[in-house]
Amino acid sequence: MVAVAGASGFIGQALGPNLSESFAPISLSRSLREPGGGYRSCRQVDLFSLSGATEALRGARFAVYLVHSMMPAARLVQGHFEDLDVLCADNFARAAAEVGIEHIVYVGGLLPSGNALSEHLRSRQEMERALGATGIPVTTLRCGLVVGARGSSYQLLARLVRRLPLMVCPSWTSSRMQPVALGDVVAAITQVTDDVPDKSRVFDLGAADAVSYRELMAATARSFGLTRRFISVPVLSPGLSRLWVTLTTGAPKALVAPLIQSLRHDMLARPDAKLPTERPTTSLVEMLREAADEQGDVTIVPRAFRRATRPKGPSTVCSVQRMTTPPGRDIRWVADEYFRWLARKMRGLIHITRSEDGQEIQFVFRLTGQPLLGLRRLAHRSGPDREVMLVTEGLLARTTERGRLEFRNVLGDRTLIAALHDFVPRLPWWIYRVTQGTFHRWVMVRFGAHLRRLSRDETPKTETS
Template sequence: MAGWTARRLTCRGTAEYPFSRPDTNAFEDQIMASNSDTLVTVFGGSGFLGRYVVRALAKRDYRIRVGVRRPELAGHLQPLGKVGQIHAVQVNLRHPASVRAAMRGSEVAVNLVGILTKSGRQTFDAVVAKGAATVAETAAAAGARLVHVSAIGADPASASAYARAKASGEKAVLAAVPSATILRPSVMFGPEDQFANRFAALALISPMLPLIGGGATRMQPVHVGDVATAVADAVDGRTKAGAVYELGGPDVLSMREIMRIILRVIERERMLVPVPFLMARLMAMGLQFAPGPLKLTPDQVALLRTDNVVSNTATAAGLTLQGLGIAPDSMEAVVPQYLWRFRKAGQFAPKGA
């Protein structure tokens, strides 16, 4: 085995390629040629996680078909790969015929489709549960491998409709494709997130930030790039068949601690006000129709009743980022790179101002 190295290529292009291989250009060309013959269909590839997954797969030289509801709004994906490598097509998971068309000739399906709040016909059951079943059944019929992204907290007994739908989707996926890989990330952060950006934006318009349930709920925020690398590793076939991976960052933080990190980064002082769950639910009845960072739904309040962290079982089994050989980035290390825009003087704010 002398002369062999294990390299992994992440979506940020700073780490290394995920195959043990001789360190020669000829072997690298062989690997890339193999991947370039493989078509991967990514459902929901234009969203927050999607753009990072598409970039990670493009760097590994896969051909990528991106299934989205509005292909004309997916132009931002094209520069992530070479000319002709990435192609967006119209897909709606509520319409099985469009899913079948998107899967034609594809060897791997990646399902990233998810919604945080329901709207019209885009309900948790229709998109998260039945949509996952449609993708899985189509992949099974096509003989394609399947990577399905769910979420930590997926639980058929949860008080949250979102979490119940996620659990239902996982069950449908494994019923149709028992060898599928399921990835459950904790709350994701990154430049386009609806997490750190949301609370930073709220701090601009409010003198106080609410701590629902007292801010004791624990989370394990994970960088979107690390999740994308895990998805690409699963496409490569580096994950265990039929396994459920739980993906969390290096730190377990309470919501109070997360709020303090955000306020420290944006250099603003705000009151952190504990709000009991019952009061938060009553507030959410009205705020579920609010715009922007003010929006809060009763289902989101229900989610906050349960910690969102990697389980001891997943850690012991190696079904984590670390188990895949990925060293996750911390929230404190990454969020200053994009939350600076919420400071009073933006990127030009002097330290300690």
């Protein structure tokens, strides 16, 4: 069996029929769906939950990871997309190792030569590392802009050329790139899925010929039977470019901003990293024609363009911050240091108590002696590189089965993620947003700065409370 994370997305929907010819594909999706589109079964999964990812992958031999810029189903999300992405990929890799997955296929993006990567491209590269951190061989397919009618990047292009007869082209439109047809990506995934390598490998996917973004826009216009004029300008800041694209296409800032930041680089497939295949590469003209024909048949609003809907159920919080574990320290030390540091900072306001075995922690309001919230260490879910604590009842929190605070190392190094998941506040929501929610984020940022100071010392010393 092949488990496909992100099966309900643009590439995942096209992949199902191909995989079904040789495998029994399983669709992994945040929402429970009826099987279809080539998928034999559908499993609901929250990739922000390690236990959920483990159960979703159970019974599969191979896995395909098509997830990017995943947002948790929470009313309030605090965190950068890079950190949210690496957390999901880390959960997936840990879960895959737990259930015995033999091979992971990851679809990423082409990377420019050199080390000057945008946040968007750096995140793609980090996910390659995160997926391979447990030792499972990972085949990464780095793709150029994937051309297909339902793709968000293609929709940006299509809306620009359809809505603007005259386009002002900033300097980034001269950057060169190699788009790739959706069918070629699907064929490549199918080809490599059961070809288990001895170690991780990377292939680049792109059309035979490179074009500039301006040439791509002109070719897209021609595929619709349109003629467009382009005026080059020597400078146009990324901020103005983002505003121009957002206003013209209706795409959200969160989608456009990281893409614009990446366009200043040439995004070319390396000749020595191309996937050996007998399938002829689809030409630019052909892939644009196919996408234009499909778009003409249906009204398509990509999921990435849609406004996020408020999840059903209680209002929850997800807060994720990236930190650094000091040299010579492990995750258990980080968790203990957090409570020691917080007790010092909140002296006079909050008293932190611990049970004799250290498994139960309470935050007590000094003026009244009332518990604000509690934490219970989950020993069966904790380990050398992960500490997990369940949030328990208090004046500021409700007890749930999923509310938890965790610290974990990711990427196989000292990169540390601190995350509060599925937290349900007791305060009215609008009061929580401007008080407790803001305070929690400030505390975690300050604790991260504390760990950085310790990391700069050759032999960090820990003060005790």
